[in-house]
Amino acid sequence: MNTPPLYRQLANHYLDAIRSGTLKTGERLPSIRLMMEKHAVSLSTAVQVCRELEDHGVLEARPRSGNYIRQPDTAPGPKPIAHPPALESGVYVGIHEKVSSVLKASQRATVKVNFASAYCAPQLYPLKTLQDNMIKALRLDQHLFDTTSSTCGNSALRNVLARRMLTVKTNLTAERIVITHGATEAINLALRAVTRPGDTVAVESPTFYGLLQILESLNLRVLEVPASTHAGIHLPALEHLLQGPELIKALIVMPNLHNPLGSIMPDTHKARLVKLCAEHDTVLIEDDTYGDLVDTEQPLSTLKHWDRTDNVIYCASLNKTLAPGLRLGWISAGKWHDRVEMLKHTQTRGCEKLSQLAVSAFMGTPSYERYLRRLRKTLTQQREQMSGAIMRYFPEGTRVTHPQGGTLLWVELPARHSSMGLFHDALSLGIQISPGDIFSNAKRFTNFVRIGCGAPYSPRIDEALQTLGRLLKSQS
Known part of the structure; x- marks a missing residue:
């Protein structure tokens, strides 16, 4: 035994x-x-x-x-998904290679059903409205393409974003917002502004694999802190680490609809986390990519809402909520604004104006909020259908998260199963998943997979899930 x-x-x-x-x-x-x-x-x-x-x-x-x-x-x-501890620190050597191998294999394959995507299906996005707004913008301004854009971005879009932050009780001025090429550039800018190569940065474990690639590319040391599906980062463990000998220069967290866990951090935890980081002079970088997809009557608070010392850098993206092809995100860097603005100018200059004008014209109307309500309702139904099918078709002992919004499910397979083995077997049949191995630098999530629920449930999706179930049972 x-x-x-x-x-x-x-x-x-x-x-x-x-x-x-x-x-x-x-x-x-x-x-x-x-x-x-x-x-x-x-x-x-x-x-x-x-x-x-x-x-x-x-x-x-x-x-x-x-x-x-x-x-x-x-x-x-159902018993909640349990996650192994993850607290070791070290240089992130090899995670880029691991992630790249998964992404390259996926690109070479003929994918018929993509469960690896965190985006919604194209028909769920307001693409026609955005296209109409672009055509209108071109008609109104004949010089859109012969003038350069501001480093910080279009003022109308920054004003819209600042007004929307008021709904989550967060006061940001448009002048302190910088439009970026998605959240990826926003986080890159935040890290470059507050760290140097060799500094230690803490992250939740598991965490989005793209973040791990960023950290390795910047030659930063990484400290993984365990996170749970019901409350996010484990505060007692973090507090202990902050009191330790190793200086944690920055902490990156996703408090609302964490990727991949789907967790939402309670307000008491948010307030405590902000205070903890301020007390230990650790910069808190907030990634709020999925916040607008949360299924709540009242918008959730941000970490920035609890910030009293200007120690929180807020990053967000419009790619998941509006259209992936836009590649629009933004950052409000507080006391690091001037440095972030100069880094943005040095690295990529300003984002192109046309998409910003189209987005600001839509987000500034009541239609945007109505669109979000419809989208949340649709995604709730899709997650429930996907979750039910996974429990029907996957081996006994499988456990699935039940997030309050978004497009992602985090699935724990029985311990004897390999998510990387499932990835390769499924890909050979045209089905793409995200194996848990790429969400941590250590081998702690080898029997986990992330499943995207952005597409409406269909016979094709049902058949693909049945296939995954058969592949898993053949591993036994």
Whole structure:
């Protein structure tokens, strides 16, 4: 019989203590530091013990206070996806090669069904409206193509973006916004503004593979901090690391609809995270690419909303919500604005004006919000259909996230299955997925896959999911 991993043995030890009454509801669990000393375990193991207890519904993390025993939920439900600990630091050597090999294999293949995309299907985007706005802009300004654009971007678009931020209780001035070539350039600019080669940058684990490529290309050291599907980055682990000997120059997080987890960080966690980073002089870079796709009546707050020291750099993108081909994003860099503006001018100059005019004309009308409501409703239905099919066709023991918005599902396969093996087998049949291996520099997500739900459910998609299920069962 296989021996359970150490973190699970310790979690069972505390579960037995709770069930027997030795530890009672409302009592405080030993801190992570004390648990490390008491059981002679690593930080990674101590963090995973707490997460295992959270998954059993018996532990509650209270900001600035610690972990407390709570009454477990009585309603039955699926066990949340569990993620292994990830806390080692090191130079990111090889992640670009790993990601590139996956992307190149996909480009060479004939893909019939693409589950690797984070975009919506073309028919879900307002393409006709954007095209009409472009034609109108060309008619109104005969000199669009014979004049250069501002480094910071079109003023009308920056004004629209600043006004929209008011709905999430975030005050940004248009003058402090820089339009970029998507969120990728925005994050590149943020990192170049606040770090130097060799600095340490913390990221959530897992995280978007494109971010890992950026970090390696800038020769930055990377610290992976575990994140969960229900609350995002693990704050006690981060706090412990911030107090450690290694200076963390910046932290990059995706608090609203994390890619790939789909997690949404609670407001209490957001406020605490912003304060923690300010206290330790760690620049907080917020990636809000998916924020507009969240299924809530009221917009979610940003980390920037809780910022009192101008320590948060806000980055966002319009590619996922409007049209991938536009490649429009933006950054509000706070006290680093002047440096970001100069870096933008040095690297790529201003973004072309035509797409900015077309987007600002649409986003400045009530039609944009109506479009977003329709899109969110459609995506909710697609995620539910995809999730149901995965549970029907994939092997027993498969677990799937249930995000409150967006186009992505994070799927945990039974431990014996290989997501990279599934990637290659599926690609040979014209089906593309994103293997979990590329969302971390370590081999911690080898049995995870990211599945995109941006296309309306169809017999073709259903058949492709059945095929994935058969391939997985053949691995057993």
